Amino acid sequence: MRDLYSFIIWILSYQIITGQDPPREQYNISCHKVRETCMQDPSKSVPRCIENYMRRCSMIRTRTPVEGYYTRDMSDSRPMLETEEGIIVHISSEALQKSRTKEKMNSNLIVSLVNKTFFVTNSSPEVVYGDNVLGVWLGVKEISNLSEPVQLRFINSNQNENVSCVYWHLDQNGNGYWSTEGCSTNVTNNEFVCSCNHISFFAVLINPKIPEEIHIVRLNYISYVGSALSIVFTATVVIMFLCQRKKHSENSIIIHAQLAGSLFLLHVLFLCSVWFSDRSDQVCTTLGLLLHWCLLATFSWTAIEGFHLYLLLVRVFNIYFKRYMLKISLVAWGVPTVTVMICGIIGKYTSVYGKYAIHEEKEKSSNTSICWITTQTVISYITVNGYLGLVMLFNTVMLAVVLVKMHKLRSQDVQIKLNKKRLWKDWVSLLGLCCVLGVPWSLAFFTRVPLNLPVLYMFTVLNSFQGVFLFLWFLTLTCKARKEEFVPSKGTLNVSFQSTEEHITTNVVSNMIQKK
Known part of the structure; x- marks a missing residue:
């Protein structure tokens, strides 16, 4: 009889571990010791454990x-x-x-x-x-x-x-x-x-994420429409870059094509991760890993854009590197590959990728989910937040260098300084650089300030339609380059096709040569 009683007590004690209400025999714990007792095993639901014990503990x-x-x-x-x-x-x-x-x-x-x-x-x-x-x-x-x-x-x-x-x-x-x-x-x-x-x-x-569910719906529609358009326009940009490459082989063209390709993959994987988030765990895990890889690849190519701009503006005459494109391609595609491989290995022990609930306000309500990183701890902060922060810091410095160079150029040449049309074109070039360098991604760090709702809308619009902006920027450069082939401007180098960075650089270099 005693053995049977002990067995029943053991069965009931097991319910505590599984999250059910503890048996009466376990209520002799002191109330002031409940919190520490439940925290000894943080892998279990600590709030559920405390809730169960606190109602019947010993005072x-x-x-x-x-x-x-x-x-x-x-x-x-x-x-x-x-x-x-x-x-x-x-x-x-x-x-x-x-x-x-x-x-x-x-x-x-x-x-x-x-x-x-x-x-x-x-x-x-x-x-x-x-x-x-x-x-x-x-x-x-x-x-x-x-x-x-x-x-x-x-x-x-x-x-x-x-x-x-x-x-x-x-x-x-x-x-x-x-x-x-x-x-x-x-x-x-x-x-x-x-x-x-x-x-x-x-x-x-x-500062809760979004207080009203209607904003969630609006942001979702903006993301879906923007990503769909970005897929079409980035694919068009890649094709146009490849057509230009048949006649020209500038490194900037190849870098821009790689950036457009990474954006194309990012938006495709984003839509797939949303639409197929309710599929099997294996499918969602794979999509989450690929989406993580595409996002890191996009960050890497924006960093490469900043590095190439550094070579054009700072190094200027000494920018030749042996197998330059091969090296930067290995870095831009290799770093994300190694990162997700490490996360995938960790995922064998702890679930890293899977279904991630973006919005979960009320029970039995429709939730917005995506296949993404489920463990929002060290992995997410280092590989996404930390990596993006370093990239944005470097690219912001490069934008500051561009502004300083342009200011010096305008202060030395009175004619160009008084030309409002030329000044307007410079600002358009800066906006194009902001798109190429991924400056809108920095808004992610400001979505928790008191005005987070407008920032969320800005972040969603600018980054969802980034492929569209990239296409418009490239189309403007193409028309400008073709015009300069027939009417070369005085005081600048005559080039057949140049990126915004090279236009600014050649203006600076030509002015320096003329001054000497």
Whole structure:
């Protein structure tokens, strides 16, 4: 009989690991030890574990205060609790009434601060205000649908008004996501006031991704239309470059063709990753890996564009390298290949690529998904954010060099300086360079500022239609080059076909020669 009883206890204990409610025999744990006990195995759902234990744990008084853990008997006349961090929890009389049972008429309010790293969704990480999430429990019952909501007050230390009060919605599998359902937000100069009709894990999100679902739909349509047009126009650009290469073999032409090719592959893989995200895990994993490779290849070729511009503007006369195109091609295509191979090897142990939820606001709602990197941690930050940051830093410096060179050129030549038409053409050339150097990608670092919604629209439009802009820029250069073949301008080198960088460079070089 004793062996049978032990076996039953073992079976019930297993339910704790699987995320189900723990058995009665396991409720003898002290409430102040629940958080540390559940954090010992972070591979399991820590919020689910804490939620299960906190409702029926043993209220044992501790001699010394436990950091981040607070409790209060709700039998007194002031149903509120204030933490050392300045968070104030007000419990409504309706919540107290619902928390009472036949066995116990007075309930204990438990408040615990849990590290926000345990509350991560499959989509991009949320910006949680502060370092912790506030967990609130009142008795053993689940309290919800309150007509008189509970109130939580967070100190507004940075005067940020673009916030939203949310709670952590737990599903049956122990996973969860942030939701604003049942919570309202009121911002004052000193506090964030959250009024919610239930009790759960609460937090304040600074600058939520997009507050309204209609913006998600609009951004999706912009992305799809822009990517489809970019596919058509980048394919046209590649064909035009190849036709020009039959007569001319400038390195700039080949580099631009490679950039257009990488953009073509990027937009094709982007649409495929969206449309086939509901297929099998193997298909989505493959598409996510290829999309990652195409994105890194695009970043690499924009960096090569910046490097080639450096040779033309800074090195000028000493720009010959043996097998130059072969070397830069190996770098631009090889670095992304090695990176995704390493990520693929890591993926055998931890799932790196797969279905990635872009938008997941409410349960049973239509979600926007894509085959992409699922582990938004070191892999994503280093290979995408870090790599893009280095590329944009270098290319921004090169744009600054172009501006300085053009300013010096105009200050030395009065005739060109007074020519407004020539100045307008220079600015058009700069806009073309911004497109080639991938400057619009830098907007990705500003999508979490207070005005993130306009920035998101700008980022989506500029990068989705980048192939169209590249085509227009190349078409303008082609017409300009053909015109200069018949009417060579004075003070510039007569060239048959040149990129924007070479036009600027030859103007600078010719002016230097004439001055000497």
